[in-house]
Amino acid sequence: MAAKTSRQPLSRERVLAAAVALADVEGIQALTMRRLAGDLGVEAMSLYHHLPAKEALLDGVVDTVIAEIDAAVGRLFANGDGEDWRTRLRGQFLAARQIMVRHPWMPGLLGSRRAIPAGLYTYYDGIVGTLLNAGFSHHLAHRAVHAFGSLPLGFAQEVFSPAAGASMEADVAAADLAAMAEALPHLTAMVATEMHDGSDPTLGWCDSQLEFEFTLDLLLDGLERLRGLGPSRS
Known part of the structure; x- marks a missing residue:
């Protein structure tokens, strides 16, 4: 008779560690109770014994970091x-x-x-x-x-805060710098000069x-x- 495979017990710490890992890979927008439950191999309702709502999950993720x-x-x-x-x-x-x-x-x-x-x-x-x-x-x-x-x-804290998941560089690249320069000459020149390259780790434009x-x-x-x-x- 084959031995039963033991499943790692679910705990608040395990749920939050999986939530952080999911956000790291796919972004915080991908973090839902249903998706997290799938990653953990459990039913979504199982998570509510440890974190009673989505906001409690997000608070727990913040506490974990x-x-x-x-x-x-x-x-x-x-x-x-x-x-x-x-x-x-x-x-x-x-x-x-x-x-x-x-x-x-x-x-x-x-x-x-x-x-x-x-x-x-x-x-x-x-x-x-x-x-x-x-x-x-x-x-x-x-x-x-x-x-x-x-x-x-x-x-x-950023002076200018683009929408979540966007970057100032992408916003500016999509715009016409020449047209911006006429109305905002100093800001446009600064933006054009200060575009960040991939060698300088960044959490945002500023x-x-x-x-x-x-x-x-x-x-x-x-x-x-x-x-x-x-x-x-x-």
């Missing part, structure tokens, strides 16, 4: 107690970016959530702690967090790797200058 960032940062700082604050935060933000580049749909999904994921409070608390331990006042640390914006999560690091270094250097001025000047 944030946990990836936490893990990456934890590995980075396992033996990094002697680093100065700029080196520490720069490494942290770039580690987060590596996660985002692996999941390029994540910035858009994160921005669509109704509530701030709980894990982000702990994450940002650590950033504020790094600043305070370096001698920043609470006032300047608050300003720093606002100035960083989404950089601690590995991406930069968020290539080089631009991300430029902005990050500019902020860190500026904050170091303000820190040196003391509380009365910052």
Whole structure:
């Protein structure tokens, strides 16, 4: 008599891991309960025991990626107690970016959530702690967090936000640059100059790797200058 094949038990963690993998391959738009159930080899109703609705699934996917960032940062700082604050935060933000580049749909999904994921409070608390331990006042640390914006999560908010799945380069390529130049000469010249090539990983028009690091270094250097001025000047 042949032995029965044992099926891997379904769990919330397994469902979310499969959801992230599906989004990585086909984009977040492809993530549906029915499609996810098919990938897992179960009926769609089985998923509702672990995630009661599509929004709960998307919230769980966000939490899963944030946990990836936490893990990456934890590995980075396992033996990094002697680093100065700029080196520490720069490494942290770039580690987060590596996660985002692996999941390029994540910035858009994160921005669509109704509530701030709980894990982000702990994450940002650590950033504020790094600043305070370096001698920043609470006032300047608050300003720093606002100035960083989404950089601690590995991406930069775009000035212009094309439709989901589109890119500024594709939009501009489809338009007549010569016609645009007459009405928008400076913007058109900038766009034509700043088209990104495939060697510079990008999460959006205003968020290539080089631009991300430029902005990050500019902020860190500026904050170091303000820190040196003391509380009365910052």
